[in-house]
Amino acid sequence: MKLSYIRNIGLSALFALLTFSSALGATINVKSELPIGDVTARLEAAIEKAGARVFTKVDFQQGVKSVGKDIRPTTVLIFGSPKIGADAFAIGQTIGLYLPLRVLAYEDASGQVWLSYPDPADAALEHGIPVDHPAIQAMQGALKKLTMAASGNSKGN
Numbered sequence: 089m090k091l092s093y094i095r096n097i098g099l100s101a102l103f104a105l106l107t108f109s110s111a112l113g114a115t116i117n118v119k120s121e122l123p124i125g126d127v128t129a130r131l132e133a134a135i136e137k138a139g140a141r142v143f144t145k146v147d148f149q150q151g152v153k154s155v156g157k158d159i160r161p162t163t164v165l166i167f168g169s170p171k172i173g174a175d176a177f178a179i180g181q182t183i184g185l186y187l188p189l190r191v192l193a194y195e196d197a198s199g200q201v202w203l204s205y206p207d208p209a210d211a212a213l214e215h216g217i218p219v220d221h222p223a224i225q226a227m228q229g230a231l232k233k234l235t236m237a238a239s240g241n242s243k244g245n
Contacts, residue, residue, distance in 0.1 A: 114207040116231070120239035124161040124201050128193045131165055131203065131238035138234065140169040143188055162194040172230065176223040179216065186211035189227060191235060203235040 148162040168188030208227040
């Protein structure tokens with residue numbers, strides 16, 4: 089097996105683990121009129137400009153090509169900043185099942201580009217952290233700001 093194939097499987101497993109804890113929670117969807125490549129690049133740039141770190145970028149379309157399949161463009165960026173997460177960890181360490189934050193950028197069957205992410209408030213409740221805790225509000229604010237910057241619109245959905 090090629091090392092890149094093994095890496096893709098590992099990253100897919102990481103993504104599955106990260107999404108498991110919030111699978112039943114609310115998903116925020118932000119529409120974009122920009123091409124998927126631009127949206128993904130803008131998201132990565134916005135994350136870095138905000139002082140957070142992109143830990144990994146998982147390109148699912150590229151990953152499935154390694155097994156002879158094809159899907160529409162679908163990429164997840166996994167990122168974070170200890171400045172935001174540290175206070176949440178102090179209250180409920182199991183929030184680590186939800187963090188780092190992530191945003192999924194994809195093109196749907198009609199060609200519409202979307203940015204989607206789970207609402208941090210859902211994870212907070214599950215892990216014993218008050219929804220109005222400053223760390224949770226900071227996560228919500230950061231995700232909204234980053235997806236708005238990447239989508240190229242200021243209204244959201």
